Amino acid sequence: MLAGCSGDLSTLDPAGPASSAVAQLWWIMLFGSAVLFALVLGLFFLSLFSRRLAHVPASRWIIGGGIIMPIPVLTALLGVAFLQGEALFGARADAPADVIRVQASMWNWDIRYGPENTGPGSRNILHIPAGQTVEIVVSSTDVIHSFWVPRLAGKIDAIPGHETRIRLKADKAGTFGGICAEYCGNGHSAMTFSVIAHEPEEYRRVIETLPDAQGST
Template sequence: MVLAGCGGRHNWLAAAGEEARAVETLFWIVLVGAGVIWALVVGLAVYAHRAEAKPHREREARRFILWGGVALPVLVVGGLLIWGLLILRDITADDGALTVRVDGERWWWRVIYDTPEGPVTTANEIRLPLGERALFRLTADDVIHSFWVPALGGKMDMIPGRETTLALTPRRLGNWGGLCAEFCGGAHALMRFDAIVMEPDDFAAWLAQEAQPARVAMDDPGFAIFAEEGCGACHAIRGTEAQGPVGPDLTHLASRDKLGAGIYDMTPENIARWITETDAMKPDIDMPSYPGLRGARLDTLVSFLMSLE
C-alpha cells in the first residue's frame, strides 16, 4: 500500500523539476536523520534498561543534558530550518523567463500567459518549456485553493484578495498531474489539471497558436446553437461575439487533452454528456445541465466544439 503511492504522474518523488528536487533532497535527509536519531534514542533506552545501575557524577550528567538535549537539537533543527527557508526563498522568487497567472475558481483553473503581445488565456491546462524558470502568480476567485504540481515543485495557497508566487523550473519532459491541495468544497477532488513540459521550440509554437483567435465561420450551425443556448454569456471564444467572463475560455477547447478540469478525456462522447449531464459528471459546479439538447442539435453543437483547435 505504501509503494502504490510512489508511482504515477502525481508522484512527488518523481522530481521532474528543479524545485521538486530541492524539496525531495530535504525530505530524504530529514527522513534518514530522523531514523538515526530514533535508533540512538531507542538504543540508549535499551542500554539504560539492561545496564547495571551505577551512580553518575552531577557534572557529567549536566554535560550530557546540555550537549545532547540542548545543543545538538538546536543545531540540527536550526540547520534544517535555515535550509528549508532557503528553498522557500527560491520557490517563491519573484522572477522568471515566463509569467503565468493562475486563478483558482470552483472547481477549475483560469490560466493566463503574459506575453509581450498581450495576455493569452486558456483553462485547466498548463504548458511549460523545458529548462526555463516559470513564475506563477496565483490568486483565487472565491475560496482558498492550493496550487500543486507534485513532480515539479512545492504547493502554494491561493487566497482571495491576495497574490502569492511560485517558481517552477521543469527538468524532464512529460505530462505531470496538478491538483488543488486545499479542501475547497464539494468538487475539490475533481479539481485537477495537466502540467505538460515541452521542448522550448514546441512550446513557443503552441503559445503562438494559443494566442490566435478561433477559426469560426459566422454561419456555422454549431456556433448558432452555441449562441442560441446562451453559452456565450459565460464562455469566451476569441474572434467571435462570445465574450463571457464567467466560465473557462473555449477558444482552443479541443486542443486540450482533458475536459472538466483534468477529469475526463476530450472526446465527443464526453463533451455531449458534459453538456446534458453536467451535475452528474461534476457535482456542485455552477454550469447548468442542458438535458433538452438531444439528437442532431446536440451532435451539431458537439462537432462545433470539437473543431475549436
C-alpha cells in the same frame, strides 16, 4: 509504503529543482529521525541491561538523553531546512522566462499567458517551457484554493483579491499532475489540472495556437 515514492503526484519523484529540494529535505529528515530513534533505543536497552546505569537519577536521563543528546541532530536538521527552503521558494532560481497567471475557481483553473492577463488562455492545462523558469501568479475568484504540482514545486495558496507567486521549472519535457491542496468544497477532489512542459520552440508554437478567450485546450 514504497508505492508513495513514485507516481504523478509523488513529491519523492522530483522533476525540477524546487521539488528536488523538497525530496532531499524529506530524506534528510527521515535519516535524522532514524538517528534520534536509534539513540533513544540504545539508551533504553542500556538502561535495561546495564547495572551501572540502573542507579542513574531520572533527572540525568531527562537532561542528558532528552535535551543534550538531540541538540546536535536537531541543529543540523534546522540548518539543512533553511538551506533547502531557499531553493524551494526560488531564492536561487533563474530569472523567469515567462509570467503566467492562474485563476482558481470552483472547480477549475483558468490560465492566461502574456502580460497583465491579456494573452491567450487555457483551462486546467498549464503549458510551460522545459528547462526554463516560469513565474506563476496565482489568485482566486471565490474561496481559498491551493496550487500544487508535487513533482515540480511546493504549493501556494490561491486567495480571493490577492496575488501569490511561485516559480516552476521542469528539468525536461513531459506531463505532470497538479491538484488543489486546500479543501474548498464538494468538488475539491476533482479540482485537478495538468502541466505540460514543452521544448522551448514547441512551447511558443503551442501558446500561439491557444484561443484568446478562456476555454479548454
